[in-house]
Amino acid sequence: DKVQRQRDREFNEFRERLKNTEQFKVEQSVFDDATLAALYKLVQDGYVRAFGGPISSGKEATVYSALGDEERGEVAVKVYRINASDFRDMRDYLVGDPRFEELGGNKKRVVLAWVRKEFANLKRAQKAGVRVPDPIAVQRNVLVMEFLGTDGERAPTLDDAHLENPETAFEVVREYMRRLYDVGLVHGDLSEYNIIVHDGELCIIDLGQAVTIHHPNSGEFLTRDCANVASFFQRQGMDVRGDELEAWIREH
Ligand code: ADP
Ligand code: MN
Numbered sequence: 201d202k203v204q205r206q207r208d209r210e211f212n213e214f215r216e217r218l219k220n221t222e223q224f225k226v227e228q229s230v231f232d233d234a235t236l237a238a239l240y241k242l243v244q245d246g247y248v249r250a251f252g253g254p255i256s257s258g259k260e261a262t263v264y265s266a267l268g269d270e271e272r273g274e275v276a277v278k279v280y281r282i283n284a285s286d287f288r289d290m291r292d293y294l295v296g297d298p299r300f301e302e303l304g305g306n307k308k309r310v311v312l313a314w315v316r317k318e319f320a321n322l323k324r325a326q327k328a329g330v331r332v333p334d335p336i337a338v339q340r341n342v343l344v345m346e347f348l349g350t351d352g353e354r355a356p357t358l359d360d361a362h363l364e365n366p367e368t369a370f371e372v373v374r375e376y377m378r379r380l381y382d383v384g385l386v387h388g389d390l391s392e393y394n395i396i397v398h399d400g401e402l403c404i405i406d407l408g409q410a411v412t413i414h415h416p417n418s419g420e421f422l423t424r425d426c427a428n429v430a431s432f433f434q435r436q437g438m439d440v441r442g443d444e445l446e447a448w449i450r451e452h
Contacts (some may be wrong), residue, residue: 248266280343282311319343333346357393376402389425
């Protein structure tokens with residue numbers, strides 16, 4: 201009908217505009233139609249007003265800067281690639297999570313569950329008092345969240361930041377890990393690369409692979425997170441140990 205045709209026209213215009221945007225022609229990833237439809241829906245729903253350039257391109261997802269609603273200003277848009285994703289590996293992280301059971305072997309469904317899981321994990325972490333990017337919206341394989349940075353410049357990771365006071369930073373990270381554990385979450389990929397220093401605050405990012413403590417490997421993941429964090433702070437000259445950090449998190 202008429203309304204539908206009008207919608208189709210608008211969508212096609214949107215698609216052409218995005219396809220002609222130089223910034224979206226990163227590596228092989230010109231968006232497929234389903235991803236474009238998800239981006240379009242986010243625009244229609246008012247979460248995004250305009251797209252900026254890529255700020256990071258990882259194995260499974262590309263993160264873009266974008267203009268959010270009036271109130272937000274800049275936002276970060278994380279777009280997962282369904283085809284490039286190593287979904288076997290992803291599926292391993294969904295095991296035992298009562299929120300995401302019965303996905304079976306369907307690659308697309310695994311990736312879409314992964315995005316919803318990242319959104320849910322961000323919400324849960326935020327509620328537990330862990331500073332994370334404020335999750336704004338999720339649409340299919342696209343996650344919109346608060347942009348950590350100023351004037352289009354993303355904030356540095358802990359790895360890149362100049363740390364005035366590593367002792368305080370360590371205490372904050374330790375407390376964040378404890379709070380996550382308290383609400384039944386283990387990050388699973390925690391290191392100086394997934395911690396951002398924004399506005400003098402430490403923020404934890406990249407919670408897609410975070411698992412609940414029901415996961416059969418959650419203990420192993422916690423041990424690995426603790427080892428990564430301890431090793432980073434050792435390189436800052438501190439006397440910290442992964443096993444002691446883990447014991448502290450479990451006991452507090
Ligand atoms: P990946 O799975 O590719 O590691 P991340 O979620 O860690 O995905 O994001 C990759 C990079 O993008 C981060 O290291 C960070 O520099 C940047 N980034 C991610 N989320 C945000 C955000 N909300 N605000 C600003 N930069 C971000
Ligand atoms: Mn990351």
